[in-house]
Amino acid sequence: MKSVLKAVSFGVLMWIIVAATLTVSLPLMESNRGLYDSIAAVVISLSIVVFSALYLNNVAGNVLKESIYLSLTFAVVIAALDLSLLMAGVLKMSFPRFLSDIAVSYLMTPIITIGMGYMKR
Numbered sequence: 001m002k003s004v005l006k007a008v009s010f011g012v013l014m015w016i017i018v019a020a021t022l023t024v025s026l027p028l029m030e031s032n033r034g035l036y037d038s039i040a041a042v043v044i045s046l047s048i049v050v051f052s053a054l055y056l057n058n059v060a061g062n063v064l065k066e067s068i069y070l071s072l073t074f075a076v077v078i079a080a081l082d083l084s085l086l087m088a089g090v091l092k093m094s095f096p097r098f099l100s101d102i103a104v105s106y107l108m109t110p111i112i113t114i115g116m117g118y119m120k121r
């Protein structure tokens with residue numbers, strides 16, 4: 001991997017941006033769940049695209065392989081931060097609900113990041 005520190009830092013920044021946006025949008029979860037979910041999908045995908053592009057922009061060599069490592073790094077960072085909130089009781093939900101509401105969105109990370117690596121190769 002080109003830079004583990006950079007990948008982890010980008011993963012943390014990505015998580016902060018998504019968490020902040022969704023926290024501000026939280027009232028919509030009750031009043032307009034569809035809009036809340038749409039905002040979540042847009043912010044998550046936008047942050048993945050931006051940080052993947054920033055990271056992959058200067059990668060020389062096997063960009064596809066680097067994008068696979070990057071997507072795994074992003075997924076681990078995001079999952080660790082989300083799980084820490086779940087375990088600390090900040091996220092008021094059961095683990096099965098966490099898996100169905102939040103964790104399934106982690107699939108967007110490798111799909112987008114690896115897709116970008118494939119297109120750049």
